Amino acid sequence: MKVAAKRETKKEQRTRANTQAPEVKERESVEHIFREFLKKKGYRATPERDIVLREIYSAAGHFDADELFIKLKQKNHNISRATVYNTLDLLVECNLVSQNSFGHKHLHYERVYGYDHHDHIVCNQCGEVFEFSNPKIEEQQDAVCKSMGFDIRQHTLQIFADCVKTDCDYKKRQAEQSQTKSQR
Amino acid sequence: MKVAAKRETKKEQRTRANTQAPEVKERESVEHIFREFLKKKGYRATPERDIVLREIYSAAGHFDADELFIKLKQKNHNISRATVYNTLDLLVECNLVSQNSFGHKHLHYERVYGYDHHDHIVCNQCGEVFEFSNPKIEEQQDAVCKSMGFDIRQHTLQIFADCVKTDCDYKKRQAEQSQTKSQR
């Protein structure tokens, strides 16, 4: 059901964006980093790009492009999927957002700034994603890159593992799947 | 996507050394592992599945589903894309093939058995994928999983980095991009 509400003009968007509660210093830093990046690259600063960045940094956790698009839509931001994808690319390029593949259909994104870097363990049974961080692994990566003549920019490490804990969704999953067993 | 280089660099030699041709004995083992897996799971052994497995283990390096499909077609095997995808899933499930996302359109696969585990560095400039291995990283991963109650099955680590060597394909790439895309 499409709502035929009058469309918010760019100017209104900009005004609204500027009057948002100045929650955290972090946000300002993030926006500043993005602005500088855009300027350096000769890209333009647009209200859409600001809004996307702000939305990403307003919540924690992983998300995919479409989830972000829908969240924006629900907040009455008329920002197209194309712009969401475009902006995500830019944010990945300037390292404010990281891109992960958890082995499934689409890419997942995650904000980077203000958080310690972490890696992921994906449960083979229930698919849930857990985080961990390990400085020694990071150290080794730096060492490897140095020795091979690379200047490391980013990395993603995913571990696929069987969860041996009792609170894993595994059994629930099994119950569901046994009804529709197929060739897989 | 990998670009054909004119002259093999030291780095490429090292990479190549990691991906030598398999022994015949190994191939038998691989087939045996697959058979056992199928039996255990109640899946059927079919000639198509054997052929796909054999094709994967007959060559080195990364490949994607469509490349594999085309290779099979060229050898006059009438195996559908659906079967290729299906079989790849099975091979990943039984750990004979690993699945990697290098951050782009599709997934890449790689045979696992008979090779030391390695991780990947993707050059931000030319997109070429290099391999490395580091036992300390593996150790740390095991430790992390143990402490978090996971039984590790597989992992993928990708480092995205800028190549600082002079023999990076970056410039060649730039030059080639003005022409038409070719080979694969």
Next chain:
DNA sequence: TTACTTGCAAATTATTTGCAATAAT
């Protein structure tokens, strides 16, 4: 025989692209 697996083609999903309108510089 039973029902899993196949090839084919159509469907689906995620992402990209063409284009005219709009807005940043």
Next chain:
DNA sequence: ATTATTGCAAATAATTTGCAAGTAA
């Protein structure tokens, strides 16, 4: 004023699915 960026819809790319026929167990 110039041209990057936008929203929209159509297009594409990768993968999955439905179905009838084939075949492993």
